[in-house]
Amino acid sequence: MADERDKKEPQVDPKLLELLACPLTKGPLSWDPERGELVSRLARLAYPVRGGIPIMLPSEARTLSEET
DSSP states (O other), X not given: OHHHHHHSOOOOOHHHHXXXXXXXXXXXXXXXXXXXXXXXXXXXXXXXXXXXXXXXOGGGOEEOOTTO
């Protein structure tokens, strides 16, 4: 049963995605379904989504590398 939950990718409601903005730059976010993150290209940060809830704290965000 745990395997089934692991295979399910968390999703972000498209309407919610339209409302959310990067807390640092106030710029748009894009959804990365492969990693389950909200990405701010301007800030070069990726915010995690846990249990379908975006964690919009810069201290929780992953810094994006030059390649991404």
